[in-house]
Amino acid sequence: MLSVNNLSVDYGSTRVVDKLNLALADSEILMLVGPTGCGKTTILQALAGLIPITEGEITLGAWSASAKNQVPPEKRNVGMVFQDFALFPHLTVQQNVCFRLKDPALADHWIDLLGLSSLRNAKPDRLSGGQKQRVALARTLAHEPVFILLDEPLSNLDAALKDSLRWEIRSALKTAGVPAIWVTHDQEEALSVGDRVGILNGGKLEQLDTPETCFCEPSSRFVARFLGEASFIPGRLEQGKVVTAIGDAPGTPVDGANGEVDLLLRPDDVALAPVFEGGNGEISWVRYEGGARLFAVNLDDGTQVKVRVSHEVRAEPGSRVQLNVITTHPLAVFNRK
Template sequence: MASLDITLSNGLRDVRLELTLEVGSETVALVGPSGAGKSSILRAIAGLLRPDEGCIALDGTPWLDTASGVDVPPENRSVGLVFQEYALFPHLSVRANVAFGATNPSLVDEILERLRIGGLAGERPGRLSGGERQRVALARAIAREPAVLLLDEPLSALDAHTRDAVRGELRELLASLRLPTILVTHDFEDAASLADRVGVMVEGRLLQIGTASALVAAPADPFVARFTGATLLHGIAQPGRDGLTRVVLDVGGVAFTTDVGVGRVAVAVHPWEVAVSRTAPEDATVNHIEAPIDSLVTIGNRVRIRVGPLAGEITAGSAERLGLREGDTVVASFKATAARLIHLA
């Protein structure tokens, strides 16, 4: 199995990037805010940025080793790079764009057909849609027959409708290639859909890495929890009863969780774990907050709702049956098993 090993230390504008990461024949998504160092990692791997210190090696062969002076030039690194804005040559046809730098020009038409753009071979990039340009950029990267694939915000330039369709196509492509692939994005949904593992970066540090479901189930940091879409309720944890931890919330009231902890904590609750009703649950260990509805937003057959500090997502049918309106006082509840505890310093 191919393995890309990365150790980097580099000063950025406001922070220092420190990273140690191993990527096998898989897709790893790096997510986080702007300035976290995500794109700098791609540039260092591609040879477009020389870090202050570090080592980058593919299957044990170094592309970069600042200690020994190794620095393989970009054109000699087996990397396929898809830039955020695709960086296609406007004066060249689709076929010529893909053929540029291809290791085997005879395979260009096969790659175009694979990415469903064979019929656009003679077109110029300016006449293509966003989704079509994205496919051309991917085709050009693949035509290099790279050992490593790097994707910098590959879906950010697409509208919502096109993004959903292209996300599915890209997921199938990455699964079939099984190359060491690093994908940079601001969008957790993109990362969760496309990557085998997701790494959350903030201020040059990798806070947590794991499968998307693992990050949701056990966020190690408040930022990770928020990035996965959770609401955070801060409070003080103390031993409860029946094996539950009792959290006295800053906003008032008490929440119970099956997680164990004491002291200052945050309780992370994801929207799909929140139920909405007109009356409080009879089970005292089912957490609930009674408050007016601050907002209701219908998206397809789902309704996003905010009740006091809690954000929930329920079906449109449920919202209609309950006759929900903004300003109505309702009860938002979630089970103790759905409350994830994050310990705060």
């Protein structure tokens, strides 16, 4: 099991990662997300031994790295998958996967499993982006690392390919039984692929939990906003129920929230109906998303709520609408700001 205790990394006088604590179980996939500059890639580099750590300890089986004992990368048996694939352009697929590999049978296994058999003799300039990333993954897995670090592995691919390849990568990692830490900017990718999700903010881990818990029970407003569209409306928490201007909802208090509170609403927690007169809000803007439309509605009390409904619902900015909370599951409740 990979164990990280109070890991801190400084660049000069600037602390980039601050007291990170996490443990990675066998075959677990941990997704790390956060805004640009929050320390995601620095964490991967520190785990791989590519940069020195300032404080704390990284432990895995036979080795333990600290500020006083900087274990070199070649002693850690870590695999890395990069966003730019890092393939040798003059080598074939077979040669890339077999590079510095003692047992070619391991290369054959992963080449076959990742659907690359017909491309064994092809060089990288003949491959698509998805094929290149599968080659990079096959090369990593063939070397039997004790854990794998993936740094934005799908960021250079088009949206349609990302959706299918993320599941191929997850399946391969699970088949290999290798734990992995996967850095991404894509919240949907993080929530759908990871066994757990870690949300970073300014070098600190804001929350580390299952995707569903992080999304439905965020530990802070930052986490709530980062993992998806988030609206906060005023209400009053009374015996587990939040009373608001657009209806009541069951509430889960965060940090002891009580009394006058703000209720977290996701766009799917609310129903929208156009009205000719009356209603409780006015459309500010609308975005067509193909299968759905996303509306921003200014309530009569000045609060803005984002609502996602079927693309068949049509209403223009300036139109009056009726909003109602429709969720039946508990929603996160924060102390009023």
